[in-house]
Amino acid sequence: MSQTRIIPYLFIAPAVILFLVFTAYPIFSSLLLSFQTFEAGEYSFTGFDNYVTLFHDEIFHKALMNTFIIFIVQVPIMLILALVLSSVLNSGLLRLKGFFRVSFFLPTVTSLVAYSILFSIMLQEEGIINTVIGFLGIEAIPWLSDSFWAKASIILAMTWRWTGYNMVIFLAALQNISNDMYEAASLDGAGKIRQFFSITIPQLKPVILFAGTLSTIGTLQLFDEPFNLTKGGPADSTMTLGLYIYQNGFEFFQFGYASAIAYIVVVLVGILTFIQFKVAGDR
Amino acid sequence: MEAKTSNRIEPNFHKDTKVTRNKKIPQKLGMYSILMIFLIISIFPFYWMFIGATNDSGKMFTNPPTLTPGDQFMKNFQNLNESINIPQVMFNSLFVSLIYVVAALAVCSLAAYAFAKYEFKGRNFIFTAFLLSMMIPYQATLIPLFRMMSELNLLNTYFAVIAPQLCYPFAIFLLRQNFLAFPTELIEAARLDGAGELKIFLQVVAPSMRPALAAASIFLFMTQWNSFMWPLVVLNDASMYTFPVALSSLMGLSYIDYGQVMMGVSIATIPIIIFFLILQKQFISGMLGSAVK
Amino acid sequence: MKKVKVMSLISIVLIISMLAACSGGSSEKTSKDDKKLTAWAWNINVPVLEAAAERFKKENPGFELEVIEIGREDVYSKLTTGLQAGGQGLPDIVLVEDDRIQGYAESYPKAFLDLSKYGFDEHKDKFPASKTDLLTVNNKVVGFPFDGGPTGVFYRSDIFEEAGVKAEDIQTWDQFVEAGKAIKEKTGKPMLGLDLNNDDGLYRMMMNQQGSLYFDEKDELTLSSQESMNAAKVIKQLKDEGLVKNTVGWDAWISAMVSGEVATAPSGAWLTGSITGQGKDTSGKWGVIPFPAFEEGGNRASNLGGSNYVIMNSTDKKQEAYDFLEFFSTDEETQLEAMKGGLFPTLNTIYDEPIFTEKQEFFSGQPIWSTFTAQMDSIPSVNYTGNYSLAMDESIKAQSESVSGKKTMKEAYKAAEKRLENRIK
Structure with missing residues (x-):
């Protein structure tokens, strides 16, 4: 019996050792760093100075606000799109499912080098996106140079990149809802849309929550899009927490300050995830 | 066992008797048009990337944009090969990614199995710690990790590239959810037959978890294949570069050969698509277990 | 007991593979003894460095330079990481742009070799004052001037x-x-x-x-x-x-x-x-x-714009690096080659070369x-x-x-x- 008690520990041992060395130690070390300030090549302990500075840092506040706006707008749009796409793909009427599935998943695997070049060309004022909407009679949009539209561009680009990822997660879950439920519903006279809201969504709730949590983590650490498309501009309107951490560390050499921001992010992700679970749980 | 039946991808609506054929046509049309719009949006940048790879450098920037394939395919390929030694980089990337997938799968699936099927002290604490660690932005831990690698004299090794991500919480989470769905009775039956714990895992549990493992493999492969910042800082030898690092080295200041760059990103995208295609069917059913729990 | 054995076997294999990976070692440690220098640079600078190294080798047999091509922005990511870790994993020579160099020199006062101690001052008048002033930080000369803008x-x-x-x-x-x-x-x-x-x-x-x-x-x-x-x-x-x-x-x-x-x-x-x-x-x-x-x-x-070559203080081949870069910065052939790649040399002894008055078709x-x-x-x-x-x-x-x-x-x-x-x- 004592032997079986050891077994699970042996099973998790490799993971725990790797975790302690390569994850926990750096995290702890950067936590220490967040109480230090870098001056002329040396670090010195300055207590909560970084956190106090953070409290008064306007750019940080802006980054917080921007990240929050992007989070509130982008995550629901993306999850809804992913839900719609996966439901359509799942609805038996179609040919070429595999083809569509791969195509929608493709954006997730783009290399960042290509992503930043292509999107910055497409989003120019005379770029292809404005040309297309011009055909629809819409005036050219200053995608990257207006503070409202720059945020919209970030949201668009993120949605393009990650919808397919979530779609695949949902698609998988959809396979698991038994046909009987839909049949019963349609016998009761419920239309497709009713079925979607009364069967599909409730059945998918745990998965939606799972995808929501992943997206929350992703959004609060958001870095690639603003870094490659707007550099946080115009006037910090697309500055995000992830980008601000990077800038403070790699451009201003204030890794202590950068770490402090990172820990604020951790607390926020924790709170938001908790809220998501609460909201989902109460329904 | 759910995992097995779900291998067949069953359409949900095909038995829908109420909908007549005539009614289906406009509905179908609507669905296809939604799909086509999204298809174009999803694929267009890739198409353009390919166009860029077959054209001369400046052609990406003409207005209106060049949207037809050019004849510079071979030239761009040769130039790229001169700049980054494609076979070498491809080998490095594949080597690192595949070794990583196998090793991480071993580490993560064992841990996930323990979290799912054993009761032990500290289980929830450790599991929560793993998940919480996902929330730390990597920019914050990069420097301490680098310093540690350098003190261990591990800089410029593939081990240093792979090791930090071997314990990958998302994969553990995904796999654990699937293992939870595995009937405990089967494990106990095997135990009564006198099978060892590891043997039970390898011979009884793991085989039926192939879809879940495939799913995890895709995420792991993608993570490693596209990983950029960490390999960049850890590798100091151009002959060890992986694709993202090598491609980024093409980005100079005053002159960038976009034909080459687009050729490079096109090539770098191919293996990951193949990997996805091979595993996608299993992947889709593999997500199942994690989904419903 | 069998399972325990199997598990310890797995652990041992894991540890051994770790050790094996360690002993693979990093190339900069193994090359400590020879005269080989390493440099980080981007793009067109790479062939220029390599060609110069070939010429330098003729006078200095046994000299070797390995140039590692890294994207321009990426050089800074790596440099910053290495400096933050206290000078770890850095090469001997790094290319740094004008607008970055003072930031590094002030934030990391010990990062770059003070070239004036090695006799750079005798070359000062071969470069414009704007460049040598830029490279003088806290009375130290922190880099060799290269191209200008x-x-x-x-x-x-x-x-x-x-x-x-x-x-x-x-x-x-x-x-x-x-x-x-x-x-x-x-x-x-x-x-x-x-x-x-x-x-x-x-x-x-x-x-x-x-x-x-x-x-x-x-x-x-x-x-x-x-x-x-x-x-x-x-x-x-x-x-x-x-x-x-x-x-x-x-x-x-x-x-x-x-x-x-x-x-x-x-x-x-x-x-x-x-x-x-x-x-x-x-x-x-x-x-x-x-x-x-x-x-x-x-x-x-x-x-x-413009850029400069620095020698990292962490190198143990300071003199070798200095000798090479001294040659590199003042060698006219090298500078003319750089020009072909679109870089504008700051070495003023070459401004009387024919190319400077040649008509450009473009x-x-x-x-x-x-x-x-x-x-x-x-x-x-x-x-x-x-x-x-x-x-x-x-x-x-x-x-x-x-x-x-x-x-x-x-x-x-x-x-x-x-x-x-x-x-x-």
Whole structure:
């Protein structure tokens, strides 16, 4: 019996050792760093100075606000799109499912080098996106140079990149809802849309929550899009927490300050995830 | 066992008797048009990337944009090969990614199995710690990790590239959810037959978890294949570069050969698509277990 | 007990593979004994370094240089990481740009080798003062000068011709604006592409031209100075007159020029490499004029960009690295090779070479290099300071607010100066 008690520990041992060395130690070390300030090549302990500075840092506040706006707008749009796409793909009427599935998943695997070049060309004022909407009679949009539209561009680009990822997660879950439920519903006279809201969504709730949590983590650490498309501009309107951490560390050499921001992010992700679970749980 | 039946991808609506054929046509049309719009949006940048790879450098920037394939395919390929030694980089990337997938799968699936099927002290604490660690932005831990690698004299090794991500919480989470769905009775039956714990895992549990493992493999492969910042800082030898690092080295200041760059990103995208295609069917059913729990 | 054995076997295998990976070791440790140097550089600099190493080898048998090609931005990521980790994993030689070098030298005072201790001072007069001043940080010489970015206005001669405007007549910024209006009227094309929300390159060139940058020589902020207002005013004027095409990011900027959407590009000499490379079809449609002055007869020399080679203090081959870079920086053949790649050398002993007066086909037969060499001695020295990146961040915001009309020009720059003061204290 004592032997079986050891077994699970042996099973998790490799993971725990790797975790302690390569994850926990750096995290702890950067936590220490967040109480230090870098001056002329040396670090010195300055207590909560970084956190106090953070409290008064306007750019940080802006980054917080921007990240929050992007989070509130982008995550629901993306999850809804992913839900719609996966439901359509799942609805038996179609040919070429595999083809569509791969195509929608493709954006997730783009290399960042290509992503930043292509999107910055497409989003120019005379770029292809404005040309297309011009055909629809819409005036050219200053995608990257207006503070409202720059945020919209970030949201668009993120949605393009990650919808397919979530779609695949949902698609998988959809396979698991038994046909009987839909049949019963349609016998009761419920239309497709009713079925979607009364069967599909409730059945998918745990998965939606799972995808929501992943997206929350992703959004609060958001870095690639603003870094490659707007550099946080115009006037910090697309500055995000992830980008601000990077800038403070790699451009201003204030890794202590950068770490402090990172820990604020951790607390926020924790709170938001908790809220998501609460909201989902109460329904 | 759910995992097995779900291998067949069953359409949900095909038995829908109420909908007549005539009614289906406009509905179908609507669905296809939604799909086509999204298809174009999803694929267009890739198409353009390919166009860029077959054209001369400046052609990406003409207005209106060049949207037809050019004849510079071979030239761009040769130039790229001169700049980054494609076979070498491809080998490095594949080597690192595949070794990583196998090793991480071993580490993560064992841990996930323990979290799912054993009761032990500290289980929830450790599991929560793993998940919480996902929330730390990597920019914050990069420097301490680098310093540690350098003190261990591990800089410029593939081990240093792979090791930090071997314990990958998302994969553990995904796999654990699937293992939870595995009937405990089967494990106990095997135990009564006198099978060892590891043997039970390898011979009884793991085989039926192939879809879940495939799913995890895709995420792991993608993570490693596209990983950029960490390999960049850890590798100091151009002959060890992986694709993202090598491609980024093409980005100079005053002159960038976009034909080459687009050729490079096109090539770098191919293996990951193949990997996805091979595993996608299993992947889709593999997500199942994690989904419903 | 069997399972325990199996598990310990697995653990052992894991540990062994770890050890095996360790013993693979890092290449810089194994190469400690030989004379091989390592350098980090990007792009066109790589073949230039390699060719120079070949020549150096003839006099110094056994010398070897390994150049590792790394993207420009990536070099800084790696350099910063290595310096933060206390000088770990760094090469012997690194290429660092003008606008970054003081930031590194001040933030990491022990990072770079002090070249004056190795005798660099004897070469000082071979380079323009603007460059050697830049490289002198806290009385140490922190790097070898390499290329520079003397400025000029690159223009599309076809567009100017179409509009009937003579580029050579542009002497001042006022005339530049006027010419822009005429071109806009006749051809409908904007005068220049600017990334007003993300870059302030034009502002920096204008500031440098007037003798300072974000800080004067006493480290005082200059964002709200008269010079700053002069520069900001021209930029706002250009924008208000509709002469600016807003190009976001480098790719779009280059694209606008080679596709003939804008008439000019005020920039550093190194732009030659980009436009000849990206716009092969536009040969013969280009020209270069010197930077316009703020008043008639005013200074027309300025600088944008340029780079330098530093020796890392962490290397144990300081003398070898110094000897090689001394050769590299003063070797005329090397500098001429760099020029072929579009880099403009700062080594002034070569300015009498024929190439500097040769007519360039791409630029409608204009001997463009002489336009640049003419100003080398008049480029004002600039105090970048360690807070350059922060200052640039605020300057760009001020520019963005000023041109968008959200704030008046003065308010925008005053506010930015204030924010900057808070951020650097």
